[in-house]
Amino acid sequence: MNLGYVRVSTKEQNTERQIKKMKELGIEDRYIFIDKQSGKDFNRPQYQALRLIIREGDLLYLDALDRLGRDYDGIIREWKLITRELNADIVVLENETLFDSRKFRTMGDLGKLMEDQFLSLLSYVAEQERKKTKLRQAEGIEIALNNGVKFGRPKQKITTEFVNAYDEWKAERITAVGAMKRVNMKPNTFYRRVADYESGSLLVSQS
Structure with missing residues (x-):
């Protein structure tokens, strides 16, 4: 069975583009799970509902990897849970060449080794991105302070x-x-x- 997971960070954001991609793949409406919630953790109602029904042999489609979540340690954990414990597969439409667990599965034990290395690399890259983001935020705050912008609660x-x-x-x-x-x-x-x-x-x- 093919499943689709769609996520945006706020209720104001539009999900239509992601939903359209899922429908073009032939996924039925009832198997498209949609959350309008931050990806900082996995306590999202529709994602948890998806976890309850996904079974061995199912194929889960995501528009992009960050639609699964923003916590990359959590992404690795969920990826392994779905692909190894539940024996389902994941395809990320944004980059199917890299993000398609079926390719690793066909390689047997070697595929698992390669997948582990790939996911570890993903975690490292994500950590560097988090550091860059924090650095940019700090630089932005410093510039704002120098320009007289005040932060925090008013006196x-x-x-x-x-x-x-x-x-x-x-x-x-x-x-x-x-x-x-x-x-x-x-x-x-x-x-x-x-x-x-x-x-x-x-x-x-x-x-």
């Missing part, structure tokens, strides 16, 4: 009442408990707000 505001109570407490004119009563705060909240105020992460409201 919270506090009242002048808190500042006055804080000053009185620091001058030892009132106790911490007295300061808490003035601003109607519990100890944890009060000391957290004190730490934020002293670190400069709070703005004083003029209202």
